[in-house]
Amino acid sequence: MAVTPMLEQYLSIKKDNPGAILFFRLGDFYEMFNDDALIGSKELELTLTSRDAGKDNRVPMCGVPYHAASSYIGRLVEKGYKVAICEQVEDPREAKGLVKREVVRVVTPGTFAEGSAFEGQNGYIACIYVGKEAYGFAFADISTGEFFTTQIEGANCAGILADELYRITPLEIITAPRQTAWLKESGIFDRLPGIYRDETAERFFQYDNARNELLEQFGVVSLEGFGCSEWPLAITASGALLSYLRETQKHAIPQILKLSSYQTSKYMYLDSSTRRNLEL
Template sequence: MENIASTPMLRQYREIKKSYPDAILFFRLGDFYEMFFDDARTAAPILEVVLTSRNKNKQNAVPLCGVPHHAWENYAAKLLRKGFKVAICEQVEDPALAKGIVRREVTHILTPATALEVESLDAGLNNFIVSIRRDGQSMALASMDLAVADFEVKTFAAGNDEALFNEFYRKFPKEIVIAREFENEFRLFSKRFPEFAGILVTVFDDAEFAVSACAEILKNQFSLESIEGLGFAAYPAAVAAAGVMIKYLRSIRPGALAHIAVPRFSAREDYLVLDAVSFRNLEITANLRSGTSSGSLFEAVDMTITPMGRRLL
């Protein structure tokens, strides 16, 4: 019996997939992007396409589904809204000139907060990524909206978890980058606020948050001799959160960092901050019924015309 999973094409697929285990791989085959194995099982019901298989009558049939290449943005947007990462794998040589199997490479990676080219996502809403770090002295939250180059870092007193989570809820991010030691605690938070159940969570080893390495990343990014001018050199947690944010974005969208300005920084609040429960129950930006802006305070006062104006509001 032929082993379908060991054909040259699927061997190429498996080799590429190894480098992107946490993403749904859109694998270009002619006029379609195909998904195989677990990716196909996961994506088919979300994309509302048929889950089929190669050699479906054989014991080792390979699950697959596919979408037309000319409509990939609409399908990718469905996965992004559900909190998935999508890797686009293209044919990078002319099939007519290829000797053997066509060479393919992942040309770009899409995530819920970085997919700037997917027009079917709501351009009028902020798409924040946040990075959180805590140490014995303080806690820090770095946030970034790539579309408007909004980079901010805030610190909170050690043990003041409520203030940290209130700021997190106010940002309502699409993605979070956390240290492995913080993973269980965030899982408990998402159970308390189920609206974050679908957020894309990227877990870094604790060593990735090393303050000295993160300081070097910030100096290189902003062409600085020292990070003293950023205002948070005395806050190791803030340095780590901001550095890991840049490190993560370099791995996903390196070209998008050229226009990023130095982050705004604050270590205390000079104004009233609504706690997360009040923010949700008052339906400031989203209603409790469907989670959309319909009927919210935001919708009532939103008289803006452009997506940029809506983001500013």
């Protein structure tokens, strides 16, 4: 079906951002089209209209003012949606033809640092990497720059990981695509059934890539000073999480200045049932 040049641009950008609601900048508004418009109008209680798509065709449309977008984005991510923000990246007065647009940020529950969509909760986003009877686990808060990692090993490592997740209650969990199904079937997520989960590129979970990501972030040549140099799974989870943050934010994450390693075995451990009974 032939469409207008603007909608052709929209569809091309939308194709590159599957699974995200695309906020497409048009003048003073972010517009949503097609299925995104249907979702947006329902979840945000917006008026659903339509726009000319060419050759007597029309597509569903709704929009929000750009100056109020943060509150609308917050409402969507609170409901478990991912939002891709697409901006005009050249001056319309200097554009030759259609104004160039591109996604400048992808907002998820664990990367939304503005407003109070999750008031009263921490802002942690976590990452899990599975090894042989062991897990690499990392979590961060991009609003504060906190960044933690550990490697959980032993016969009860799955139970300890499940309790760590319950303890920090992250807003989002990142996994490697080839490990997602196994993690789901393992029951690790059972205590947090409504948690938002996403996958990121397998290349982020390659050890060398993950390690180099951490070295570059902290401007060092070794991870010995961070206490995790002998934890390959923790390094993989930490580097993959940092790569995911860079990919979604479309820039470096300067507020993360250090990586804090910890061992779950050094603390008196309270499982999730005990924590609930103690109201912790």
